[in-house]
Amino acid sequence: MTEPMLSRPRYPGLSADPHAKLNLIVCEGEGAGAVLDLAAKAPDGFFSRAAILFCATGASGSTYQTKLESLQPANFWVLPSIATAMFRLKGVLATATMGTRLYAAGTEPFIGSVLQEALAVGIDFKSVFTEHRGSAKxxxxxxxxxxxxxxxxxxxxxxxxxxxxxxxxxxxxxxxxxxxxxxxxxxxxxxxxxxxxxxx
Amino acid sequence: MGLMFKDETYRGDFTFYNSPEAIRHFPFPFHEDKYMYAVNIEPHAPGPKGSAYEFPIDVDEHYVADMKDRAIVLAEDPLRCQSLPHMITAEWDLVELLMTSMSEAYPEHFTLTRNGDAWHWINRPLGIDDEFTFGDTSTLRYPPMEYITRQCQGDFCLLDQRDGDLWMDSGMVTSQADWSLDFDIGMSFKEWHAPVPLAHEVGIFDRALKFLLAMQIGRPVRRLNWTMTINPRLDTSPENYHKWGTDRTTVTPENVGDKVHLRVELQALWRLPRSNAIVFSIRGYLIKMREVATIPKWSRRLHRVLKTLPPELAAYKGLTRYQQMTIDWLAKHDDGAPTTPGVWPE
Structure with missing residues (x-):
């Protein structure tokens, strides 16, 4: 049987929301690659309304860090672990306003953690843009x-x-x-x- | 009405059995000599006297033993009963549904007196006599759903309706056939049914969901589901699978009649008035092969159903290890005679 597992979320990939007042982009390790791909097709000025929260795991962490920073997001935070990244995300979401769009890119457990934080503040999971990159762990x-x-x-x-x-x-x-x-x-x-x- | 509550166990020495009346009360699920999934939802209308369908909420000779087993499960694993905070109104709806149904059907055992929000509930079989304020959780010894489902046979789920879907947001689940409320809580209708094989492809869940979303107050519905269980064990949860899984290897040709049980779930659903949630009750009934064989039509038919069951279904229901032994045992109770349509004994 080839049908998808019906309880598993789908991760259709990141696309830019041109109407968001704040694009809150949370990524981990190889997930940074999805953000760089997004940058290639995002409208002008997109990153001036973006905050990137990067969890620099994996071997390419520092390379990605430099590239993400060069996108010149309004805020750029680098955190050392998923736990610290989620702690920061929790804090940012606590004061987030209407018009915030949440993006998550990385491994499935990482996306899962981001969605848990979203759920906790009442963000509908279907409104979060997600992309699976890196390990299938x-x-x-x-x-x-x-x-x-x-x-x-x-x-x-x-x-x-x-x-x-x-x-x-x-x-x-x-x-x-x-x-x-x-x-x-x-x-x-x-x-x-x-x-x-x-x-x- | 002559209900005699038996002192019996669903674990350890497994003293559970059905009296002849309880056998005839059993909701036999097969209306023909083969089985395949169907939506098979029908109105939850009163059925024949003495059947499991006589009253909306069925209380039988196993009531006290069922409630004792539930208390044991909850003492070991409180997470079998969980409710998301927005479900509190639905919980009170459930209190009303169960108390009114039970007291109207079995007035000698249960009495409900309502004076505005001041309610008085008497449950004689369990020795409970409580006055409380309807809608005020602090006046009960447990949260409302837990309070009343500790006093009502069967598992209960409360499904919230929003965004054109149903959400498993609350439940008391202590006698389940291999699914975990703790894992599934918060899931949508198709998400919590994800592990079921075959049924998604043929659109069963699309049709069932569409039907349930349109359910109306005062028009409950029901369907039957079934599996098999080794030993009369109510708690066949995944949580404890590592403890009961070995049961499945203990079946021998000699003990099939006593060890192998047909387990039928009478699933009934009600729309609730205040919350617009849906109650999903899953009442499990167990019957030994030896007891099935006292109704010749049932043993003939069960034999033929098991012989023709698709292998995926047998695997999903966990029958594979003892299916053939059970078929062989039932073959001795199938003379090949034709069976009449429908579930009732001939």
Missing amino acids: RRIQCVHCKGLTEDVTASPFTCAHCGLTLFVRDHYSRRLGAFQGVCVDAEVPGEVPPVEELYP
């Missing part, structure tokens, strides 16, 4: 202990919290920004299929 919630395991690239994997061996179910929660992990050998303990690197 996933954040997984263990359905048994509820612990979140970050940076999962293979299935099955070991829950970082309770230690059960989980397979990744094709089901996504926007509220948690995570896929669901379910015990793979619940019926016959120890009977575990080979590990597949599904989300490199």
Whole structure:
């Protein structure tokens, strides 16, 4: 079956909102590439109404930082981790006004975190422009202990919290920004299929 | 009315069983000798006396045991009951629906007295006698949905309606067939149904959603769903799958009759008056193969349904490990005679 997973958000790509009073652009690692591509097609003056919040993860972090800065956004913030980036985003959203357009680009867990912050302040997820760049790694919630395991690239994997061996179910929660992990050998303990690197 | 509430368990020693009356009360789901998904929604109209459809909210001999099992689940995992803050009006709507339905159908067991917002609720089987102010959460020992669903059989979800969609924003879910409220809370109709195979392609959920969005007050509807469960276990949650999953490997040709259960969900939906939300109730009924075999039409038909079930559905319902053994056991109760249309015993 080739149908998309219906609970998983789609990430159709960034496009410039010419009417926004503030373009709040949150990106991580390779997601900076999506912002640079956006710049190539954005109308004049777009970045003078933009704030870029960049989480400089990955090997190309500093190169991207220079390129993003050269877009001359009204505000440019560089933060060292997803946690600090989300803390800053929370603060910016708390005082954001009508006419703010939110953009998110990077890995799926990163976009998921941005959407969680948006949800918390009542922004409709469908109004956020998103683009998936970089690793296909996933954040997984263990359905048994509820612990979140970050940076999962293979299935099955070991829950970082309770230690059960989980397979990744094709089901996504926007509220948690995570896929669901379910015990793979619940019926016959120890009977575990080979590990597949599904989300490199 | 002669309801005798049984002292029985859904875990540990698994003493649950159905009396002959409870067997005839069982909502057998197959109206023909094969099964495939259908929207199969019909009005939730009163059914024959003694059937699970006699009253809008069905209370049966398992009531007290069901409520004890729910209390055990909640003590271990309080997240089985969750409600987003905007659902409080719908929660009170649910209190009204359940208290009025139960007290009208079973006056010997439940009494509701209303004097404006001053309500008095008596639940004799559970020994509850509470006065409270309708609409004032501080006057109940639990939030409204939790309070009343600790006293009503079946799982309950409250669906908010907005943006042309339904949202799973509230629920009491302690006896589910492999879905997690904690994971699904906040999802839209198609999102929470995402893991169901086959049904999306044939447009089941498009049609069902369209129908539900147009639901009106006073016109509840219902449908049946089914799966199978090893041992009479109500809490077949994904949360505890690592604890009950091994049950599925314990079936042998000798114990099929007692271990393998048909599990039917009577799903009923009501539009709520104040909140415009929809109640989605999922009442699970269990019946052992040995009990099914006391109704010859049912054992013939279940045998034929299981034999012709599409493999994807068998896998989704988790039957694969014991499906053939169950078919073989039921074959002894199928003489090949034709069955009459409809679900009722001959």
